Amino acid sequence: MPFDMIGGRTFYAYNSHFKNIMLKCFRKLSTSSSLMDKRYIPRRAVLYVPGSDERKLKKIPSLSADCIVMDCEDGVALSKKEDARSTIHQILQSQAIDFSGKDCSVRFNSVDSGLCEDDMKEILSASHLPATVHLPKVESPQQLEWFAGKMKDILKNSNLSEKLRLIIFTESASSLLDLPAICRRGVELSKDSPFKLDGIVFGSDDYCADIGATRTNEAKELSFARQYVVTVAKAFKLQAIDIVYINYKDLDGLKVQSEEGAGMGFTGKQVIHPGQVPVVQAAFSPRPEKVEWAADLVKAFEEHQRAGKGAFTFRGHMIDMPLLLQARNILQMASHS
Amino acid sequence: MPFDMIGGRTFYAYNSHFKNIMLKCFRKLSTSSSLMDKRYIPRRAVLYVPGSDERKLKKIPSLSADCIVMDCEDGVALSKKEDARSTIHQILQSQAIDFSGKDCSVRFNSVDSGLCEDDMKEILSASHLPATVHLPKVESPQQLEWFAGKMKDILKNSNLSEKLRLIIFTESASSLLDLPAICRRGVELSKDSPFKLDGIVFGSDDYCADIGATRTNEAKELSFARQYVVTVAKAFKLQAIDIVYINYKDLDGLKVQSEEGAGMGFTGKQVIHPGQVPVVQAAFSPRPEKVEWAADLVKAFEEHQRAGKGAFTFRGHMIDMPLLLQARNILQMASHS
Amino acid sequence: MPFDMIGGRTFYAYNSHFKNIMLKCFRKLSTSSSLMDKRYIPRRAVLYVPGSDERKLKKIPSLSADCIVMDCEDGVALSKKEDARSTIHQILQSQAIDFSGKDCSVRFNSVDSGLCEDDMKEILSASHLPATVHLPKVESPQQLEWFAGKMKDILKNSNLSEKLRLIIFTESASSLLDLPAICRRGVELSKDSPFKLDGIVFGSDDYCADIGATRTNEAKELSFARQYVVTVAKAFKLQAIDIVYINYKDLDGLKVQSEEGAGMGFTGKQVIHPGQVPVVQAAFSPRPEKVEWAADLVKAFEEHQRAGKGAFTFRGHMIDMPLLLQARNILQMASHS
Structure with a gap:
């Protein structure tokens, strides 16, 4: 497995219990109805x-x-x-x-x-x-x-x-x-x-x-x-x-x-x-390098989803839900500026 | 009614329930026995x-x-x-x-x-x-x-x-x-x-x-x-x-x-x-303009009391209990300086 | 009794109830088994x-x-x-x-x-x-x-x-x-x-x-x-x-x-x-004057212990448990620098 260490913030989808929880989260996130209540509304x-x-x-x-x-x-x-x-x-x-x-x-x-x-x-x-x-x-x-x-x-x-x-x-x-x-x-x-x-x-x-x-x-x-x-x-x-x-x-x-x-x-x-x-x-706008990071992360996530994979690493970091949500929020904010 | 907006701090004696509570407060405040325990003792x-x-x-x-x-x-x-x-x-x-x-x-x-x-x-x-x-x-x-x-x-x-x-x-x-x-x-x-x-x-x-x-x-x-x-x-x-x-x-x-x-x-x-x-x-002393404001407010309050009115506005602000108490405190402090 | 006032921090072993508690504390502190769990491990x-x-x-x-x-x-x-x-x-x-x-x-x-x-x-x-x-x-x-x-x-x-x-x-x-x-x-x-x-x-x-x-x-x-x-x-x-x-x-x-x-x-x-x-x-090291103070205090404490006395004053301060522990900690830290 290409698991790698994560800078400060770590997420371990190591054992199967955690992997299952994470897969459920990913699935939930991609369901549009629940996404509606979870979308980020920028209020800079x-x-x-x-x-x-x-x-x-x-x-x-x-x-x-x-x-x-x-x-x-x-x-x-x-x-x-x-x-x-x-x-x-x-x-x-x-x-x-x-x-x-x-x-x-x-x-x-x-x-x-x-x-x-x-x-x-x-x-x-x-x-x-x-x-x-x-x-x-x-x-x-x-x-x-x-x-x-x-x-x-x-x-x-x-x-x-x-x-x-x-x-x-x-x-x-x-x-x-x-x-x-x-x-x-x-x-x-x-x-x-x-x-x-x-x-x-x-x-x-x-x-x-x-x-x-x-x-x-x-x-x-x-x-x-x-x-x-x-x-x-x-x-x-x-x-x-x-x-x-x-x-x-x-x-x-x-x-x-x-x-x-x-x-x-x-x-x-x-x-x-x-x-x-x-x-x-x-x-209160995200800096350009952060926007690029977010765009790449979301793209990588979507590719993994299509391939039916769950947990994955991105630029050496294990990707967890908060990180993915953060990336989406950044993109939504960036689209307003 | 000459109700008006209040800068930051607002008090609404709008409906009759609130008006009654406020009138009771004003009455209570003017009773000397309770005032004794409520007088402000400056400790600058x-x-x-x-x-x-x-x-x-x-x-x-x-x-x-x-x-x-x-x-x-x-x-x-x-x-x-x-x-x-x-x-x-x-x-x-x-x-x-x-x-x-x-x-x-x-x-x-x-x-x-x-x-x-x-x-x-x-x-x-x-x-x-x-x-x-x-x-x-x-x-x-x-x-x-x-x-x-x-x-x-x-x-x-x-x-x-x-x-x-x-x-x-x-x-x-x-x-x-x-x-x-x-x-x-x-x-x-x-x-x-x-x-x-x-x-x-x-x-x-x-x-x-x-x-x-x-x-x-x-x-x-x-x-x-x-x-x-x-x-x-x-x-x-x-x-x-x-x-x-x-x-x-x-x-x-x-x-x-x-x-x-x-x-x-x-x-x-x-x-x-x-x-x-x-x-x-x-x-820790109130500034002169604040003392003047307090003196005018207390005077206006006393006039309204004599006229039997309850809630009132002062310089565009609806006067509430905390504000009146604050004014009295300022005067007490000012009388010490 | 040579009781004296203590600068900021005071401890009163005045009445017998308190004296007893304090004596127990001192005794406990000098028992080595309990000292083991109480020794200070410096982590500067x-x-x-x-x-x-x-x-x-x-x-x-x-x-x-x-x-x-x-x-x-x-x-x-x-x-x-x-x-x-x-x-x-x-x-x-x-x-x-x-x-x-x-x-x-x-x-x-x-x-x-x-x-x-x-x-x-x-x-x-x-x-x-x-x-x-x-x-x-x-x-x-x-x-x-x-x-x-x-x-x-x-x-x-x-x-x-x-x-x-x-x-x-x-x-x-x-x-x-x-x-x-x-x-x-x-x-x-x-x-x-x-x-x-x-x-x-x-x-x-x-x-x-x-x-x-x-x-x-x-x-x-x-x-x-x-x-x-x-x-x-x-x-x-x-x-x-x-x-x-x-x-x-x-x-x-x-x-x-x-x-x-x-x-x-x-x-x-x-x-x-x-x-x-x-x-x-x-x-994060104690300053030299603090180390000297601590060494003197611990010495004085040990002398009092040998003499069978409990509470005592040191440089005009009544010595309490936290102060003695603090002194020991300082010495342990100093011994590492």
Whole structure:
């Protein structure tokens, strides 16, 4: 067998038990239905558009962010909450706005706000659903249980071709401390819910207000919190979306912070201005040599599949599922840049 | 309704359920009895004075630190423990020393030392009690249970006009790991005890000795621990008191570390020399524009209260309880500077 | 009694209850059988040698690293796993290689690999056992239970003069999050197993791959993870072994990172090249004044023991068990440099 050593990360399909598991995984991965829920949705730049602002909503087709979030929450005044809901419902219902190539998302109000249920009822009754929903200020596993119950109820007669992706926000000290428990519950609930937990956003402004910290451009005051969010996200195989860079005119500072975040393991970043998108996307894009590696790996995998073989080595590395998925994700991200 | 959007932090008194809760909160806040236990005691600079050193104790009226701690613990030799106890008892009993404008505090020996019970018995039997007690080297929730039991027993015949505030110290690796559980228990015990858990001190010297770290002025080796202490403290709505700056002659270095700590969200800092107090207090004082904002907010709140209204907006922000409390705290701190 | 105050760290053998406990501890410490399992094995520089590479294995006597690890895992190609096992078995069996003055160690494959049991069976059946075994990629307390069960079974007829030390690796986000639970179980299992959990290695390359982080020489992206590993290790009284410095030709950079790690509280560092050993050992060696302090303390302790006294003070500090153990460790480390 041409088995060889693997740099850091090793996978041993050595004994038959492991080989069987691996073959099953490969087969599962190639089944399109399951692939639908597993496809990687790049969210390098995440941009919010107030659901109450029709002028800005109409500009969505011209925006280049990977993930566009029609917002019911912080971007919408309390007096405009009903407007935002019905406007977003209308956009989804009529498919009036072209989201092609973008992650069509909606951010609800938080569970604690008392507004979330009405948001869900109105928006999730549209005949076309957003690909992704964002739930801000998640404080506990119980809030996710409430959310899952409501969503199931509202969508009980819908025929989903694919689960909605769920992005949750951690924005307070207690939420950060409970983040592992929140994610664990979110992943469990994903099995039996119309959503699949897909990512965590670190909402650093509310977090700083909660802990009494003062934001700086260097964000040293957030070094623990940012790295902890990445660790928890990755422990549960979730995307991790980094903080906003407030000074939107300072693109050099944005570049530094974006590259730092990408280096820490974040998969994307929130932006507050369309002008921030190119800098952020560049920082969170895979480098050319990584794209080439990924393309070659996927090609080799497909050849092995056709030949009916299971486990295989590639450039001296034993190929495991996480590596193959990583390669596919890289290609999907690369196809967007 | 003049509801409006709120920058980062939002509060929705939208539906009637929430409005009622909010009105109750506002009413509760204005009741003076409950306000007593909720008033903010500023502890920007926390200074220890050995309970065995009468010369230093007599200087307390001339000290400008917000929080003066008469110490039974690390500042007192083992052979002087009994002296310290009886001296502190005497000072409290006779009110011989003027603590006005300061937080009159006592630090007991740790639960593990075997000295804590005798400290408590002697000091808490004085006819005037300290406003705040400090418990060092808290290692587990069980130690707080023991402490609460002893305190209840010792004070069972006392008529407290206000609960004693409790400040706990985290000074070891295992204590840091258990800090969320320790604080959770402390907050629970506060409901039914003569104390109210009010803050956490990060005792970095013992912590560094415990983990084998070498202290530096920049304290990079403590970046995780310091930020974690803030996060846990704020998750439980507690004050967070930062590390000592050892080199007490280096006021420039002290300024840098104080401002860094304040920026991280600490509410105060331990000092080891009266000369450190002004620098530390300046760093942990609210800025003038924040004081003005707070004064205006509290005024607006009081006008709304008189008019019998509940929820209201202020400068475009919906005002919630945390924000009002924050404003009151700022004013209390400002009145000390 | 000449009790005196202790700088930062205090120990009070004040009342008789505590004095008795302390005396028992001192007695236990001086019993040689228990001392065997408590002796400190310095692991300032930890060097891996592939178990399949006889040329490199033969060079072990010339290597100066404190801890030499004959590797079954990442350093060995899949096709060479059986070779590595039997070569290591042979070396242990024949005592062909002189490990004197070094920690003779073996790294098994991970529990998840499906290879660990065969590694253990072959290697632990040699008539001479390694002093230390390393278990990589520990993901859960359950893996340690499995490991303890296998080890007990394999060694049930062996007469161990001393327990094998166990070093575990944390190399993924989920492993890092579960590290306190993993260590707690490891310490519990140590009581009734042929091993004693002795240290944690932070395997940063696999960790970075797992969280999608990009390694830099400054390792800022790992500041939380590194400091967290130290905190957890020290909470359970374990050694903490720092990350590899990849660029093995850059000895200046290695020095900076080694001193930084030692300053954080790490007790040693992984090396990938013999040329890195002197720099790393220097950084993790106790300074001369600390060695002198330790020698004096141990001498004073022994004098007190002969005189039948228990607790005592040394240079104004009350001496407690951790301090005495620390002094012994320092002397053991110093004797290696």
